Amino acid sequence: MKVNIDGEIRHLFAVWYEDDKVKLIDQRKLPEKIEVFEASTSDDIAYAIKDMVVRGAPAIGVTAAFGLAMAKKKGEDMNLVVEKIGKTRPTAFDLFKAIAYMKANNFDMSAASRYSNEISGRSKKIGEYGNSLIGNNSRILTHCNAGALAVVDWGTALAPMRFAKADGKNIFVFVDETRPRLQGAKLTAWELGQEGIEHAIIADNAAGHFMRKKEIDLCIVGADRITANGDFANKIGTYEKAVVAKENGIPFYVAAPGSTFDFSISSGDDIPIEERAEDEVLIVNGKHLGPETSHARNPAFDVTPSRYVAAFITEYGIFKPDELSRLRSIMEKDLFMKTPK
Numbered sequence: 001m002k003v004n005i006d007g008e009i010r011h012l013f014a015v016w017y018e019d020d021k022v023k024l025i026d027q028r029k030l031p032e033k034i035e036v037f038e039a040s041t042s043d044d045i046a047y048a049i050k051d052m053v054v055r056g057a058p059a060i061g062v063t064a065a066f067g068l069a070m071a072k073k074k075g076e077d078m079n080l081v082v083e084k085i086g087k088t089r090p091t092a093f094d095l096f097k098a099i100a101y102m103k104a105n106n107f108d109m110s111a112a113s114r115y116s117n118e119i120s121g122r123s124k125k126i127g128e129y130g131n132s133l134i135g136n137n138s139r140i141l142t143h144c145n146a147g148a149l150a151v152v153d154w155g156t157a158l159a160p161m162r163f164a165k166a167d168g169k170n171i172f173v174f175v176d177e178t179r180p181r182l183q184g185a186k187l188t189a190w191e192l193g194q195e196g197i198e199h200a201i202i203a204d205n206a207a208g209h210f211m212r213k214k215e216i217d218l219c220i221v222g223a224d225r226i227t228a229n230g231d232f233a234n235k236i237g238t239y240e241k242a243v244v245a246k247e248n249g250i251p252f253y254v255a256a257p258g259s260t261f262d263f264s265i266s267s268g269d270d271i272p273i274e275e276r277a278e279d280e281v282l283i284v285n286g287k288h289l290g291p292e293t294s295h296a297r298n299p300a301f302d303v304t305p306s307r308y309v310a311a312f313i314t315e316y317g318i319f320k321p322d323e324l325s326r327l328r329s330i331m332e333k334d335l336f337m338k339t340p341k
């Protein structure tokens with residue numbers, strides 16, 4: 001991803017390995033500052049994933065892959081490491097995909113590098129395919145952050161927008177702020193700004209208003225886990241956006257690499273949904289939001305049924321929900337994706 005640091009345009013990855021450490025852009029610090037978090041042990045990796053130093057399904061997978069390779073290099077007990085990293089976040093399938101891939105490849109550092117390069121290359125392909133769905137003057141809604149920060153580079157939902165911009169298309173992006181962690185306002189808006197893509201941050205509850213007023217032409221979101229029937233989990237709030245989009249005849253696209261598809265689960269009802277600490281909802285800028293005695297519920301994801309999805313944008317092309325068995329056969333022939341469980 002292109003980043004302007006004090007007037008100099010630099011190319012940054014969200015995750016990389018250097019000097020025997022896994023390095024991560026600390027997403028908790030953006031957009032105020034670009035700070036690098038250095039993980040030297042598997043405990044650091046588990047903390048980084050749980051505390052959302054790194055977030056976004058594909059980036060979590062790459063972090064786990066590098067973390068496992070680093071732990072093996074440093075002589076940690078790999079059974080314990082796998083268990084610890086596997087317990088960090090339950091919903092994003094990429095985490096489990098990366099662990100299975102690394103197990104099958106003896107936790108080698110070369111496998112972790114390949115995993116990272118594959119994920120990055122595949123998200124670029126998503127950008128190329130997704131660009132074909134974006135016309136000139138399109139107004140696009142996105143939810144949460146599915147940009148380069150959530151992958152390694154390019155992004156999933158944001159990759160098609162980067163390609164559209166590079167093609168000279170005039171686009172405008174409505175960015176849901178994404179309560180409670182504000183990934184939209186803090187991360188997506190920052191990434192779009194770095195690319196010079198015009199956008200506006202909107203309150204999460206404003207999207208329906210803009211859809212009904214015909215100010216949004218299409219929606220593109222990422223995914224954390226997609227099941228065999230095309231249901232998918234994504235950041236909390238995605239479901240209601242998809243329902244309102246259908247009600248208004250607006251196509252709703254889901255961009256994700258093969259590593260997010262979990263064909264072992266038949267429907268979204270069986271996706272484990274992470275529930276995070278209530279303070280993420282209750283504490284805003286260090287202050288308690290409501291009465292001190294009030295509690296909160298904080299599901300991090302929701303499930304959107306496949307009937308609301310116009311198509312999935314993947315590195316293999318664009319697939320309607322009823323075409324997922326074809327995608328599955330294609331993926332079964334892809335040696336990288338065909339990791340044993």
Ligand code: MRU
Pocket residue numbers: 055056057058143144145146147150151156157183221222223224234235236300
């Ligand atoms: O809790 P997060 O920030 O890790 O959740 C990430 C999302 O839900 C993203 O929006 C996403 O679409 C999946 S990652 C490309």
